[in-house]
Amino acid sequence: MQPEHHEFLDFLRRHPPFDQLPDDSLEQAVSTLDVAYFKAGTPILDFGAPVDALYIIRSGAVEVLRRSGELYNRLSEGGIFGEFGLLRAGKVRFPVRALEDTLVYLLPAAEFLRLFEQHDYFADFVEVEDRTRLRQAVARREDANDLLSAPVQSLLHRAPLLVAPDTAAQAVALQMSAEVVSAALVVDGASGRMQGIVTDRDIRDRLVCEGLAYDSPVTAIMTPDPICADSDQLVFEAMLTMLKANVHHLPVMRKNQPQGVVELADIIRHESQNSLFLVNSIHRQQSAEELAALLPDVQACFQRMVNEDANSHMIGTALAVIGRSFKQRLLELAEERLGPPPVPYCFVALGSMARDDQTLVTDQDNAMILDDSFEPALHDGYFSRLAAFVSDGLNQCGYPYCSGGIMATNPEWRKRLSDWRLTFTQWIEQPTPQFLLNSSVFFDLNGVWGELRWAEDLYDMIVSKAGQHPRFLACMARNAVLRTPPLGFFKDFVMETDGRHSNSINIKRRGTAPLNDLIRVHALAVGSTSLNAFSRLHDVIDAGILPPGRGQDLRDALEFIAMVRIRHQALDLDTGQEPDNNVEPENLSEFERKHLKDAFQILSNAQKFLTYRYTPNRAG
Amino acid sequence: MLFLPPEPQPNSREPERVDWPARFRDLAVQARDPRLRAFYGAGVVALDTPIAEVPLVALDFETTGLDPARDGIVSIGLVPFSLERICSSAARHWVVKPRSVLREESVVVHGITHADLARAPDLNALLQPLLEALAGRVVVVHHREIERRFLDAALRVRLGEGIELPVIDTMELESRWHRRNTSLLNRLLGRRPPSIRLADSRQRYRLPHYHQHCALTDAQATAELLLAQLGHHFSPDTPLVELCC
Numbered sequence: 001m002q003p004e005h006h007e008f009l010d011f012l013r014r015h016p017p018f019d020q021l022p023d024d025s026l027e028q029a030v031s032t033l034d035v036a037y038f039k040a041g042t043p044i045l046d047f048g049a050p051v052d053a054l055y056i057i058r059s060g061a062v063e064v065l066r067r068s069g070e071l072y073n074r075l076s077e078g079g080i081f082g083e084f085g086l087l088r089a090g091k092v093r094f095p096v097r098a099l100e101d102t103l104v105y106l107l108p109a110a111e112f113l114r115l116f117e118q119h120d121y122f123a124d125f126v127e128v129e130d131r132t133r134l135r136q137a138v139a140r141r142e143d144a145n146d147l148l149s150a151p152v153q154s155l156l157h158r159a160p161l162l163v164a165p166d167t168a169a170q171a172v173a174l175q176m177s178a179e180v181v182s183a184a185l186v187v188d189g190a191s192g193r194m195q196g197i198v199t200d201r202d203i204r205d206r207l208v209c210e211g212l213a214y215d216s217p218v219t220a221i222m223t224p225d226p227i228c229a230d231s232d233q234l235v236f237e238a239m240l241t242m243l244k245a246n247v248h249h250l251p252v253m254r255k256n257q258p259q260g261v262v263e264l265a266d267i268i269r270h271e272s273q274n275s276l277f278l279v280n281s282i283h284r285q286q287s288a289e290e291l292a293a294l295l296p297d298v299q300a301c302f303q304r305m306v307n308e309d310a311n312s313h314m315i316g317t318a319l320a321v322i323g324r325s326f327k328q329r330l331l332e333l334a335e336e337r338l339g340p341p342p343v344p345y346c347f348v349a350l351g352s353m354a355r356d357d358q359t360l361v362t363d364q365d366n367a368m369i370l371d372d373s374f375e376p377a378l379h380d381g382y383f384s385r386l387a388a389f390v391s392d393g394l395n396q397c398g399y400p401y402c403s404g405g406i407m408a409t410n411p412e413w414r415k416r417l418s419d420w421r422l423t424f425t426q427w428i429e430q431p432t433p434q435f436l437l438n439s440s441v442f443f444d445l446n447g448v449w450g451e452l453r454w455a456e457d458l459y460d461m462i463v464s465k466a467g468q469h470p471r472f473l474a475c476m477a478r479n480a481v482l483r484t485p486p487l488g489f490f491k492d493f494v495m496e497t498d499g500r501h502s503n504s505i506n507i508k509r510r511g512t513a514p515l516n517d518l519i520r521v522h523a524l525a526v527g528s529t530s531l532n533a534f535s536r537l538h539d540v541i542d543a544g545i546l547p548p549g550r551g552q553d554l555r556d557a558l559e560f561i562a563m564v565r566i567r568h569q570a571l572d573l574d575t576g577q578e579p580d581n582n583v584e585p586e587n588l589s590e591f592e593r594k595h596l597k598d599a600f601q602i603l604s605n606a607q608k609f610l611t612y613r614y615t616p617n618r619a620g
Numbered sequence: 621m622l623f624l625p626p627e628p629q630p631n632s633r634e635p636e637r638v639d640w641p642a643r644f645r646d647l648a649v650q651a652r653d654p655r656l657r658a659f660y661g662a663g664v665v666a667l668d669t670p671i672a673e674v675p676l677v678a679l680d681f682e683t684t685g686l687d688p689a690r691d692g693i694v695s696i697g698l699v700p701f702s703l704e705r706i707c708s709s710a711a712r713h714w715v716v717k718p719r720s721v722l723r724e725e726s727v728v729v730h731g732i733t734h735a736d737l738a739r740a741p742d743l744n745a746l747l748q749p750l751l752e753a754l755a756g757r758v759v760v761v762h763h764r765e766i767e768r769r770f771l772d773a774a775l776r777v778r779l780g781e782g783i784e785l786p787v788i789d790t791m792e793l794e795s796r797w798h799r800r801n802t803s804l805l806n807r808l809l810g811r812r813p814p815s816i817r818l819a820d821s822r823q824r825y826r827l828p829h830y831h832q833h834c835a836l837t838d839a840q841a842t843a844e845l846l847l848a849q850l851g852h853h854f855s856p857d858t859p860l861v862e863l864c865c
Contacts, residue, residue: 005708005840006832035706037844039851059828101826101851103844106705 008033008105011058015078016590017125021115029115034106038062038098045096051085053106054126060102061490065095071499073597074099074490078590083126086112125594152238152252153231155267156260160251162187165195169207169221170214172198183249183261186222194258196222199249228253229262236314239267240321243279282325287333288393291326295398298322299573302360306570312357312562313534319358324349324448326397327366327390331449334389342379343371347390347449350406354446355516356532357562360569360579361508364391364399365406365441367413369454374416383414406441417454421461428465431475440479443520444531459529466524470614473525477614480517481607485510488597492586507568508581511561515603518610519554522546525614533558545613554606557599564592637865640664640786653779655751662755664786671863672703672856676788677757678843679767680835682732684718686766688773692718693743694732697835698753701760701843703856712753713836715740719777744778754785758864762818762842764789786864790845793863794821797853821845825852 008030012018018026034053038044038060045051047067057079064073064081072094075081084093086109107115115122161184163172172184176198186196198218206212206221227245229238231254242250248264278294278301285291301322305315331347350365352358368383387408395401408414415423427436443462447455466472486494486505493501505511519533519540528539534555541551569579571587585593641664648660665674678699685691699711715732717740743750761767764787772782794816814820818841819829825848830837850858 004713005711005836006834007828007830007837007840008708010831011828032709035701035708035840035844036704037706037847037851059826101848103827108709 005030005033011105012056015056017119017122020121021119025115025118029107029111032108032111034108036104036106038102038104040098040100040102042098043095044098044102044104045082045085045092045094047092047095049092050090051082051092052090052109053082054080054086054109054112055082055096056080056105056107058103058105060098060100062102063097063099065097067093067095071487071497073488074495074499076491080126083112087116087126125591151231152229152233152235152250152262153254153259155235155238155262156252158260160185160258160260162258163198163218164189165217165219167218168215169198169203169212169218172218173203173207176200176203181261182263184218185251185258185261186218187258192257194228194251194253194256195219196224197226197249197251197261198222201248226251230254231259234314235267236310236317238262240317242267243321278322279325282322282329285329288330288389288396291329291393292396292398298398299360303570303573306566312559312566313532315566316352316355316357316359316562317532319360319362320353320356323353323358323362323399326394326399327353327448330390330393331386333393334386337389338382338385341386341450342382343374344451345370345374345383346447346451346454347408348455349446349448351441351444353448354444354531357512357516359566360398360573361581362399363402364394365402366390366408366448367406367442367445368408368415369420369447369451369458370414370416371451372416372418380411380414384409384411387414404438404441417458420458424458424462425465428462428469428472431469431472433475433478436472436475437479437482440476440517440520443476443524444516446531459531463524463527463529467527473521474614476521476524477518477610480514480521481611483509483514483517484607485514485600485603488600489585489588489593492584494585504582504584506581507561507565507583511600511603512558512565514607515554515558515561518603518606519558521610521614547609550606550609553602557602557606560595560599561603564588564596637861638786639667640864641666643784647784652781655748656775656779656781656783659751659755659783664756664758665860667861667864668859670857671850671854671860674702674860675757676701676760676843676846677754678706678760678839678846679754680761680838680842681767681770682835683766683770688769691770693770693774694718694737694740695835696746696750697837697839698750699836699839699843700753700757701847703847703850706840706843706847708840711836711840712749713834714746714750716743716746717741742778743774747775747778758788758860759785760788760790760842760846762789762821762838762845763791764865788846788864790821790842790849791816791818792865793846793849793853818842818845822848825849 009027012026012030018029021029035058044055044062057075057077059077061074061076062079062081063071064075066072081094081096082092085091090109116126117123158181161175161179161181163175163184163186165186165188176182176184183197183199185194186198187194196219198221202221202223207214207216212220227241227247228251229241231252238250242248242264250262252259252262278297281297282291282294285294302315302319305318327347327349335341346369348367348369350367352362353365368387370379370383391401391407391409401407406413427439445455445459445462447453484497487497488495490501493503494505495501516533519536522540522545523530523536526540526543526545528536530536530539537551537555537558540546564583565581568581568583568587572579588596644660644664648657651657651660678701680697681693682695683691683693693716695713695715697711697713700707715736717737759767768785768787772784776782798814798816814824818838822841822845823829825845827841827844827848830841850856854863
């Protein structure tokens with residue numbers, strides 16, 4: 001009778017990566033297992049020693065060390081170790097010591113390699129490079145979601161209707177009818193350059209209503225230099241572009257050549273539900289109370305995106321657009337109530353909203369740029385009331401007051417454009433780490449309402465100055481490494497690098513925030529005017545200041561940590577709790593823990609690189 | 621009424637001490653069955669051998685009852701091991717047909733049914749692989765009375781001669797720390813000494829709880845228990861003689 005180690009089998013079935021193995025393969029593996037026992041404190045694997053088996057912890061706990069003796073990981077029941085050595089020349093790379101009395105199952109090298117060869121899930125799980133494993137996890141999720149992440153190109157079902165600039169308006173209308181399209185692109189025959197777009201609505205509003213002659217050239221009724229999408233942009237990005245610009249048609253370009261026109265209806269067909277309708281409905285509400293009543297819709301929209309496996313960029317952008325719409329509608333309502341502004345102004349979003357990186361748990365960070373003709377005695381009463389109306393309204397709508405007082409209600413953060421320029425110049429040219437510690441949020445700045453151009457100009461100035469001031473970058477870098485990630489997880493605890501344990505982790509403070517901080521420093525250094533962390537990373541990678549591959553690693557780490565945060569908030573909503581940023585390890589799957597550890601490691605290494613690169617005495 | 625159990629004798633093991641290597645040499649000549657002769661011929665390591673160098677084999681029987689004269693063996697599990705590694709991949713497990721009747725209550729314990737046994741071979745047919753697996757190794761059991769006496773009785777019935785062999789008894793080892801130091805005060809207060817059954821002993825060393833009860837799992841569990849006991853109370857240099865009897 002063949003021995004059947006039922007206890008071994010039952011145990012492995014409960015633990016990844018064995019839980020995903022088919023029965024026959026698992027049974028074969030179990031029949032090859034041996035067992036070893038290590039008393040607490042004894043070494044299990046010594047550096048450089050040969051390793052001939054994968055170690056699976058049956059009971060007890062071990063400590064995995066770096067060659068330097070620094071703590072690398074702690075593992076308990078179900079944890080595995082020795083895989084690094086097995087996949088790398090059969091020598092121990094990470095020494096291991098028993099932390100408690102420990103019983104381990106030993107899976108022989110040959111059997112380990114068989115499982116590695118035959119089962120992708122197993123191979124992914126034990127893959128040597130932490131970064132590779134994380135990339136696969138991120139990629140796998142993105143594959144699952146090809147509809148939402150489809151390029152806008154995939155919505156094009158025909159070539160665009162192109163007309164020459166001298167075509168008569170009526171002739172264009174006839175062609176549009178014949179081809180059943182609602183827009184035509186005006187293209188210069190000689191240069192092939194697109195000059196404008198004509199839509200059904202232009203023919204109504206600019207031709208018929210205006211009483212223009214039907215043989216007027218199409219250039220008389222077109223919208224010149226329309227906003228376009230790039231063919232490799234994602235559908236959701238095109239959707240957001242249309243929302244922001246309030247247009248219904250978007251020419252899709254590849255290398256300056258029009259590929260087609262996407263209509264709002266195409267996107268609606270594609271997306272069928274969601275943030276579009278919410279944004280629309282935000283703009284129809286008549287009071288702060290009515291706006292506040294939309295909070296459940298915001299949460300539902302968030303949950304729907306999480307369930308549909310949207311990535312963190314999509315969710316962050318969608319929620320930022322929603323938040324921006326609340327602000328815009330509140331400002332519109334405020335102006336209706338208080339009358340038109342006495343001098344022009346720009347209402348500015350700071351922090352996550354500016355970065356297109358919002359979640360459900362976010363406070364309001366905002367400020368106001370005022371025209372240089374602003375006279376406090378004459379005008380500040382108006383702007384103070386305006387700011388209060390918006391701030392109170394946002395608080396009602398689920399965006400609590402900023403505890404640091406970074407809000408337009410604070411007179412300090414309502415300044416003339418010229419004063420803002422002076423302030424930023426001073427911050428950048430005479431930086432103090434202490435001051436910058438609480439003001440990194442100002443370096444993510446985006447206009448929401450009013451003179452949007454001012455916010456852009458101000459940000460351009462910030463970016464052009466920042467790159468020339470190594471001391472400023474060094475201060476920002478120093479602050480960016482103050483919040484460090486934990487080492488990983490041990491049992492149901494968060495494990496710190498010094499081995500201490502805690503019950504939960506603030507995934508924002510220990511993960512997404514330090515990542516955003518460090519990406520911001522690099523972005524400012526290379527003169528990127530992007531605000532979103534993924535776009536900034538793109539610019540930073542293009543600038544070539546990171547060692548090869550590190551930018552992509554950071555992208556994976558940010559995506560994974562951000563998704564853990566987002567899923568955690570969705571889980572809180574599901575279980576009727578107030579969403580927050582505190583993630584408890586017991587709510588993380590074995591897979592999430594492993595990948596989070598990898599992502600933390602990438603963050604930690606990137607922080608070391610940041611400190612090294614932006615030392616005050618080193619020219620940027 | 622006050623009842624005082626007798627003081628355990630500190631040196632109660634001493635009289636049992638046997639010079640096993642010499643005994644095996646004699647038995648290798650005396651035994652009639654060739655399989656037994658081969659078993660004894662493989663010998664035993666010297667009694668002063670450090671435990672780290674002793675080849676071991678954990679052995680467990682499931683039986684129809686507790687009396688070797690009336691009851692029989694229904695299954696055998698064994699796992700070869702050493703201080704360094706338990707070779708579970710080389711473990712063996714056999715169901716055997718007892719010559720006595722299987723009692724209903726013992727069916728419940730090991731889940732072996734009459735139907736299983738009807739198909740099983742007699743121990744005689746398994747004696748060769750069994751003794752080969754034990755040869756040259758020191759047998760480790762939990763509660764030596766069962767394995768040693770049942771095996772001896774089973775061989776007497778089948779071969780007309782019994783078997784003698786040294787064993788390390790993890791239950792006896794456990795009793796050294798948990799039965800010996802029962803103080804007078806504790807006995808006066810009627811405090812019961814801790815259980816030294818296999819599962820309870822394992823729990824003291826935080827070894828995992830095993831749900832199955834078959835001879836194979838129990839042999840595995842016994843091997844793990846010995847390694848934990850050795851880790852906590854002995855050193856790898858402890859001579860075999862201090863552990864076996």
